[in-house]
Amino acid sequence: MTAIPTDHPVAVIGAGPVGLAAAAHLLERGLEPLVLEAGPAVGSAMREWGHVRVFSTWRYNLDPASVRLLERHGWEAPRPTALPYGAQIVEDYLEPLAATPELAGRIRTGHRVLAVARQDRDKGSSLGRDQAPFLLRVQRPDGTVAEVLARAVVDASGTWEHRAPLGSSGLPALGEEEATAAGLVTAPLADVAAGGFAGRRTLVVGGGHSAANSVLALAQLARTHPGTQVVWAIRAATPAHAYGGGNADELPARGQLGTRLQSMVGSGAVELLTGFRTARLEVIDGRLRVHAADGRALEVDRLIPATGFRPDLTILSEIRLDLDTAVDAPRRLGPLIDPDFHSCGTVEPHGAEVLAHPENDFYIVGMKSYGRAPTFLMATGYEQVRSIAAALAGDDAAAAAVELELPATGVCSGVGSDGTADEAALAGSCCGAPAPAPVSIGFPTGLRHGRSAEGARL
The missing domain is CATH 3.50.50.60 (FAD/NAD(P)-binding domain)
Known part of the structure; x- marks a missing residue:
C-alpha cells in the first residue's frame, strides 16, 4: 500500500489557544503544521469576549510547548497566579506565539474551511482510504476557493459561532x-x-x-x-x-x-x-x-x-465520525463529560486514543471536542494536542501517557441541568472525597498524577 506523502502538512483548523498549541507540539515532533483560521487574526473568537476576565489563572492558560517556543525568543510568562481577561490572553500570549519565526509562516488567517474529505474518496469509499490524503476545501480572504491536501487533520475550530438556541427542546424558541x-x-x-x-x-x-x-x-x-x-x-x-x-x-x-x-x-x-x-x-x-x-x-x-454552544459538524459530513449520541463529543469522551452526571471539574485525562475516530489521523480537539458539554478548560485541550502530536509522530508510548489534573469545582456530580440530583451518580462522585491537588500547567510542579488513556492510575 502507498502511504500518504510525508511532505503534506498536518492541517490544524483554528488559531485559538488549542489550535496554536497543536502547531507548537507538532513542530516539536518534527511535523509540519498548517494552521487555517477563519477569522482575520489569531484568537478571533476570544477577541469577541475579550472584556471577560477568566476564572482560571495564567498557569492553566499556557501550553508547555508554546511556552518553550516563546521563551526561545525572549518572551516572559505572566505571573502564574494572575487572572487574565480574554483580550490579555490574545495580546500577551497568542499574538506573540503566532509571531514567532517558527509559526508565522505556517498560519493562514482569513481562510475558512468549508469541508474536509479524503482525496478522490467519498464517505462510503473504504478501499485505500487510509492511504489517501485529506482534502480541505478552503475559502480564502478574497472569496476564492482552493483545496489543500494534508496527511492528518486536527479540528480545533471551537463552537463560538454556534450557540445553542433558547428553546428548551433543543430548537429555537418560536420567534x-x-x-x-x-x-x-x-x-x-x-x-x-x-x-x-x-x-x-x-x-x-x-x-x-x-x-x-x-x-x-x-x-x-x-x-x-x-x-x-x-x-x-x-x-x-x-x-x-x-x-x-x-x-x-x-x-x-x-x-x-x-x-x-x-x-x-x-x-x-x-x-x-x-x-x-x-x-x-x-x-x-x-x-x-x-x-x-x-x-x-x-x-x-x-x-x-447564555445557553451554551454546539459543534458545527457540517464541514465534516464526508468524514467518518464516532460521536456520543448525547453530547456530540467523541464517543469514548462523551460519558466522561456529560453535564447531567459530571460537574466536578475533574475530567479523566484523555488523548489520542480516546479522541480517535474511524477516520484514521483525524481528531476533534479543544472546546469542539466537548460537543454540547460546557466547562471546558484550556489545559484539557493542551494535553489533548500533546498526545495527538505524539501519536502522529509514531510515539505511541508518549501518546498514551496522558497526564491531567483539573481543579475541582466543589460541586457534586449527579446534579443535572434541571437542578435535580441522581443519587446513584452522587454516590460515585467526587463529593466527600479529597479534592485532587491542581497541577501547574506550563510551570514546574512537584506533584503530578499520571493516568493512562483508559483512566487507570499509573
Missing part, C-alpha cells in the same frame, strides 16, 4: 430568529459596558458561568445607572448548581463567581426566575416579550442568551 434579527437578542457574552444596557431591563437566560458573568456585569452597571434592571432566568428548579462550590472550589475566582451571584440575588439586585423554559419571543414596539412554557411572560429591552 427567536426574528428577535435576533431585530437586535434584541445579543451575543452570548455581550459587553454590557459598551452601551445599550444602561437604564434598561435585560434578561439573561442560562445557568452556567457565562450567564453568571453577564448577570454580575449588569448588576455592576445598575449601581451607577439608575433604572437598569437585571432579570436572570434558569431552567433548573433551584440555583444551587449555578452558585457552584464557593470556598470548596479549587479555582477561587470560579467559586467567588457563584458566591457573588448568590449575594446579588439575595439582596434583590437581581431578579431570579427558576423553572423558566423559554417557549416564545415577541417583538412589540421595540421591546421583547418572553413567554415561558408554563404561561409566565415578561417584557425586557434586551436578552442575553
